[in-house]
Amino acid sequence: MYAAQILVNALVLGCLYACIAIGFSLVWGVLNVINLIHGSFIVLGSYLAFALYNLLHISPWYALIVAAPLFFLLGYLLQRLLLNRVISAPVLVTLTLTFGLDLILNNAMIYFFKADYRKLALSPPLGSVSAFGVVVPVDRLIATVAALALTGLLYLVLRRSRIGRAIVAVRLDRDAAVLMGVDVRQIYAIAFGLGAALAGCAGVLMALIFPISPLTSSTYLGKAFVVCVLGGLGSVSGALAGGWLLALVEGIGSALFGPSLATTLSFALLIVFLILRPQGLLGRKGFE
């Protein structure tokens, strides 16, 4: 029973991790930029949900609809105005630039929202369901379903829409995509906007489950790193696989060695994966 509970927990948590990581993975895969501002976008999304619920009594489900376009616009403008200028520079430059942006956003959030931990408490609380001796809180379950739906939506967009096909084309071969008439700068901005929108939506979902504070942004970012490397870059299925693997390792690790060592374990696993299998579980060798 204990084992079943650990498995179910890992399955639920894995979907949430995938949701945290998928925007990060998209940006890394398509733009070749490690987007260090991702964690702060997630926290900003959580604050949006918190504010909408507490000030205007808008439920977090509708907050998703508000968050997606707002964050898309934010990400689109950021890429269009700032990141596109240095996009062809070496890794160090783009990475440090997003770090600088992250410092600004995080400092602004600490100043305006304070560093206190807040919690979005739904009233009435949703409680939990249990079946076969396994207990799952309902808010987590709903967030999981929403996370899966978001990932599925991204998959559909990338597969079916013209813009999605263009994003994939740029990812596969930038130069060939240019020759086929794809406006690469526009696609970069759209991909970054999509990444930001996914981060904002992930933040709304996380607000239901985890406490909200600007200080948690680095934790989210760390999870996104690990998930991307474990699962493989730039693919939706890779993010899901990475999320589940990470959640499983953390769950089993904390059951065996205690929760404080679980983070160490996940980062150690990250380094092992980087050295032995840098393309990740589902990634293919060849494209970075």
Next chain:
Amino acid sequence: MSRANIALLLLLACLAALPLFGGAYALRLGSIACLYAILALSWNVVGGFAGYPSFATAAFFGFGAYVAGVLMNKGFPLPLSVLIAGVSALLAAGLLGAALLRLRGHYFAIASLSLVEVLRELVNNATDLTGGGMGLNIPLAAGSSVLADAIFFFYAMWGLLLVTALTIMAVAASKLGFGLACIRQNETASSMVGLNTTFYKSIAFGLSACFVSAAGGIYAAWVHYIDPSDVFDILYSVKPIVMALMGGLGSPLGVACGAFIYLGLEEVVWRNYIQFHTGVLGLLIVLLLLFLPHGLISLRIDRLWRRARHV
């Protein structure tokens, strides 16, 4: 020896005269200036010479602080503890480098960032040895005044900076420096012509860790109290990069000047806008990368040189 290197040594000599003029506050600033210059020069070996985007500086800084701190608590004298911290970091980073430096670009950046997290969590969990999240107290040196203490640690940092600068200059002028420049320009080609790239990169990584770790040891003795979130702060990884970018990548003089200018800016911002200081740091980074990607040194030499010729 090139003109730039002589200028750097002159700059350091001027810095050494600081205790003649300044009080405890100036000495504190001077010590931090030396610390920052050590971090930036060390990062420059792997980031500037070899062109690998390393974010591991904080890992080695914390490593050194904890190695020296634990040893001093066990009764070792300060110089020996710092020496052990430096040498053990050299060996550990050399070995780690052999594995990590096979990764390139983003993957190396992520791996070096994760190294900081792994070490921080390990120190956090090894409560018996390191005190975990409660931090580690380092015994005070008995019977010395505040000013004498400040002068002692200033010269300790300054001495280490001198050693670092001389080593880096020697590396830049040697076959090792040439090999690292080859690796930066085209790693595959340099291994084709018979350069043992893994060996060279490991040495570079080890050297970049050694002085940072020793500086961490001195820092621990200087502030008497360290805790994991302080010494494994990711900002210790990012600040040296900003300094090096500010001064101009690869040139020891530029990097050291970048460190001093950065400290000046940081101090002004910190004193005037305490609630926004990380935000202003972020803004500085963004502006620097967008408008001055080759550092201040590019600005200076280009402009002055051209004008002088036309006259």
